[in-house]
Amino acid sequence: MAMSGGRDDGEPMMEMNTTxxxxVMLVLLIMFIITIPVQTHAVKVDLPQPNSNNAQTVEPDKNKVMIATDGTITWNGTPVNELQLRQYLDQTVMxxxxxxxxxxxxxxxxxxxxxxxxxxxxxxxxxxxxxVGNEQYRNDF
Known part of the structure; x- marks a missing residue:
């Protein structure tokens, strides 16, 4: 940063030194940041719990996924959501x-x-x- 010493004729310098x-502003900013209380806001999330019934609902030879008219997904006749469906599918892949x-x-x-x-x-x-069930549409096309 350049600083001027005024003119040669001895007039006072008209510019303020902002350094x-x-x-001071940086020191105050750091002090305010340090004194801010730590936010302890917590969000409660209900995570699915492991269920021992999962192993009993996955059949070893074949499983059936059905979608009803209202959009309900069923796995071997039991209504499931998308997360449960993915868990059952992961079990079958293994x-x-x-x-x-x-x-x-x-x-x-x-x-x-x-x-x-x-x-x-x-x-x-x-x-x-x-x-399954596509044979009912064989004469439609």
Missing amino acids: PLID MNPQPELHFQPAPDARYAKVDEVLAIIKRANVTKLGF
């Missing part, structure tokens, strides 16, 4: 040999819901997937 002002997965949407189920469930199945890397 001490900036130093099994050797991998059981078949039969997918049967209702004829009047919303396409968006069917597409969402198919995306979950694809992300789970299921290799043995079969569509």
